[in-house]
Amino acid sequence: xxxxxxxxxxxxxxxxxxxxxxxxxxxxxxxxxxxxxxxxxxxxxxxxxxxxxxxxxxxxxxxxxxxxxxxxxxxxxxxxxxxxxxxxxxxxxxxxxxxxxxxxxxxxxxxxxxxxxxxxxxxxxxxxxxxxxxxxxxxxxxxxxxxxxxxxxxxxxxxxxxxxxxxxxxxxxxxxxxxxxxxxxxxxxxxxxxxxxxxxxxxxxxxxxxxxxxxxxxxxxxxxxxxxxxxxxxxxxxxxxxxxxxxxxxxxxxxxxxxxxxxxxxxxxxxxxxxxxxxxxxxxxxxxxxxxxxxxxxxxxxxxxxxxxxxxxxxxxxxxxxxxxxxxxxxxxxxxxxxxxxxxxxxxxxxxxxxxxxxxxxxxxxxxxxxxxxxxxxxxxxxxxxxxxxxxxxxxxxxxxxxxxxxxxxxxxxxxxxxxxxxxxxxxxxxxxxxxxxxxxxxxxxxxxxxxxxxxxxxxxxxxxxxxxxxxxxxxxxxxxxxxxxxxxxxxxxxx
Ligand SMILES: *Cc1c(COP(=O)(O)O)cnc(C)c1O
Numbered sequence: 440x441x442x443x444x445x446x447x448x449x450x451x452x453x454x455x456x457x458x459x460x461x462x463x464x465x466x467x468x469x470x471x472x473x474x475x476x477x478x479x480x481x482x483x484x485x486x487x488x489x490x491x492x493x494x495x496x497x498x499x500x501x502x503x504x505x506x507x508x509x510x511x512x513x514x515x516x517x518x519x520x521x522x523x524x525x526x527x528x529x530x531x532x533x534x535x536x537x538x539x540x541x542x543x544x545x546x547x548x549x550x551x552x553x554x555x556x557x558x559x560x561x562x563x564x565x566x567x568x569x570x571x572x573x574x575x576x577x578x579x580x581x582x583x584x585x586x587x588x589x590x591x592x593x594x595x596x597x598x599x600x601x602x603x604x605x606x607x608x609x610x611x612x613x614x615x616x617x618x619x620x621x622x623x624x625x626x627x628x629x630x631x632x633x634x635x636x637x638x639x640x641x642x643x644x645x646x647x648x649x650x651x652x653x654x655x656x657x658x659x660x661x662x663x664x665x666x667x668x669x670x671x672x673x674x675x676x677x678x679x680x681x682x683x684x685x686x687x688x689x690x691x692x693x694x695x696x697x698x699x700x701x702x703x704x705x706x707x708x709x710x711x712x713x714x715x716x717x718x719x720x721x722x723x724x725x726x727x728x729x730x731x732x733x734x735x736x737x738x739x740x741x742x743x744x745x746x747x748x749x750x751x752x753x754x755x756x757x758x759x760x761x762x763x764x765x766x767x768x769x770x771x772x773x774x775x776x777x778x779x780x781x782x783x784x785x786x787x788x789x790x791x792x793x794x795x796x797x798x799x800x801x802x803x804x805x806x807x808x809x810x811x812x813x814x815x816x817x818x819x820x821x822x823x824x825x826x827x828x829x830x831x832x833x834x835x836x837x838x839x840x841x842x843x844x845x846x847x848x849x850x851x852x853x854x855x856x857x858x859x860x861x862x863x864x865x866x867x868x869x870x871x872x873x874x875x876x877x878x879x880x881x882x883x884x885x886x887x888x889x890x891x892x893x894x895x896x897x898x899x900x901x902x903x904x905x906x907x908x909x910x911x912x913x914x915x916x917x918x919x920x921x922x923x924x925x926x927x928x929x930x931x932x933x934x935x
Contacts, residue, residue: 450550462506463546469510473518479885480526482519492516527909528887528917533695533723533749535905537757540816544809545757555589555803556795557781565792568807574814575748575762578728580741586768587746588797589761589806593722596747596763597689598644599774599799601631603745603765604687604716605648606773611714612684618773622649630678632656633689634666634701638720641689656685664699664850666690672709687716692737693724696892696901698833698855700724703739711742719743722761724855726753729819730826736854744770750810753826753856753905760806771797825907829856833904836914845922849894856904859894862925871898873928880924887917 446454496516523529525536554560555568572587590596608629609615615623629650633641635657642652656678658671675685688710690701703719710717719740725748727733740746743766750760765771775796777784782793795801814822833856840846840860849859861874875898878891890901900921902914 465507465510469514469518473514474525477523477526480523480529480888481882481885483883483885484520485883489520492520522888525906527906527913530902530904530906530909531888531890533752533903533905535752535755536908538755538813538817540812541756541809544812548805548808551805553805555798555805556801557793558786558791561794561805564805564807565794567811568794568805569792571807571810572762572764575728576764579725579737579746579764581746581764582741582766584767584769585764586771586797587762587764588794589803590763590798591759591800592751592761593638593720593747593749594640594643595799596722596749596761597638597640597718597720598647599763600689600716600718600720600745600747601641601644601648601687602799603770603773604631604718605629605650607716607744607770608686610773625684626650627654628682628684630654630656630683630685631687631689632658632671632674632685634658634660634691634694636660636664636666636694636696636699637689637691638695638722641720660699663854664694664697666701666706668702668705668709671706675709675713675715685713685715687718689718689720690743691724692719692721692727692740693855695723696857696859696894697850698723698853698857699850700736700854703737703742705739707739707742716744717742718745718747720747722747722749723752725749726826727855729754729822730830731823732827733830733855741766750806753829754810754813754822755825755905756806756809756813759804760809774799828907829904829909832856832909832911832914833858833902835911836902836904839911839915840918843918845925846918849899858902858904859892859899860901861897861899862921864925873925874898874900876928877921877924880927881917881920884920886920889917 446452447458449455450459493516496512524534553564555564558565568589575587576585590599606617609617609623613623613625617623626649631641631645631650631654633655637657642655645654646652656674658674659667661667671688678685688706690703690706692700692703707717721737721740724737727737745766746764748762748764750756750762751758782795786793833853837848837851837853837858840848840858841851845862845864846860847863861870862877863870875891878889878900881887881889890903892899892901
């Protein structure tokens with residue numbers, strides 16, 4: 440065995456380069472061919488069938504298989520039964536169709552394989568990421584003191600927001616260094632407030648940060664599913680009077696189910712008054728920054744101490760791609776650790792930038808490239824049009840649905856582009872079961888991928904209209920199928 444035997448597996452050799460061209464071409468052909476004929480959002484296969492197909496798949500080979508053989512398996516057993524997120528009726532979760540320039544960028548990202556932790560692993564990438572962070576900062580009208588980092592998504596960004604909130608608060612109030620000393624003696628009295636519709640990762644972060652889920656106090660929402668800030672203010676007073684120590688409020692800009700946006704300005708006035716950290720979870724709603732028409736819905740976001748934005752939602756980026764921002768870049772110090780081999784302190788003195796100082800990850804992807812290539816190729820104006828279109832589509836869909844006798848819409852005027860509803864009828868019987876039946880039927884006939892959630896402990900259905908290629912006709916077709924499946928459910932009841 441000679442090391443040149445491996446040339447064809449790697450770039451930077453004639454054999455590798457040639458192999459690369461061919462493999463990429465074959466892969467691209469497979470994808471294009473598939474989408475040329477694909478007609479459904481999903482094959483409809485049952486989970487047990489898909490699992491059997493995967494079980495039958497050899498996951499390794501001794502001598503190495505021909506790439507075309509591997510591709511053939513991928514096509515038949517993986518691509519075929521995948522969820523087709525670019526299909527106009529794939530409208531379940533906050534799960535977007537990826538932009539083509541971003542898919543191309545993924546190839547470059549993987550090829551260059553830069554790592555965003557230290558400058559000597561990401562020479563150009565470090566600076567490009569910083570420019571994109573600055574671009575978002577400008578869009579959100581953040582102050583010059585602000586800074587940010589790319590993350591794996593909203594979960595990581597929310598965790599970072601609460602981590603900085605905790606450490607900043609303990610530093611400010613007790614001169615306590617959590618990084619050095621661990622949690623302060625008073626830790627079990629610290630409280631985080633958010634609305635009852637906030638993302639579950641607020642609680643998950645709280646327990647990971649050693650504060651326990653008990654530290655998260657949920658505030659009721661109003662009829663529009665926005666945090667009731669009058670109750671928030673009362674709750675803070677009540678907690679203080681009870682000997683608890685509120686440290687942070689999380690406002691959500693785009694709740695996962697309804698897309699509702701908490702009153703950020705009013706919340707900021709309250710956090711200012713009480714000296715609390717304000718984190719805005721704009722994982723979903725952050726994309727409104729691209730729209731002149733809807734940007735005002737984020738008013739006050741520049742008052743936040745930290746912000747979560749997801750690019751793998753309505754910025755149409757392939758997973759994963761998110762970001763985290765702080766109003767005052769000095770606060771990143773709460774998570775910086777200097778390692779001699781990676782980011783020694785004396786490098787800072789000579790101006791070398793090591794992005795690991797701002798991240799909880801070490802080895803990290805060059806996701807900034809795909810956002811960059813998308814912004815350049817698509818253009819800000821087209822991004823704005825896509826967002827505006829989907830918001831308009833949701834409004835129109837909700838209007839159509841409000842006129843249907845058997846559909847009950849929860850948010851008749853959607854704030855962004857999610858519509859929550861359920862099928863109902865005069866019997867009012869078994870509605871949870873009936874809606875669950877409809878949801879499954881839509882999936883397993885390949886008609887549409889919609890989402891199922893609970894509102895006030897009852898089963899509801901949801902359209903999340905991120906795709907700018909979904910039309911009102913698509914929605915009407917799905918609604919038609921919904922009434923057919925409801926009838927099927929009734930018939931099934933009779934024959935049983
Ligand atoms: C999606 C979402 C998250 C979680 O983000 P991931 O990217 O899935 O980790 C957090 N908060 C809100 C409001 C979200 O919509």
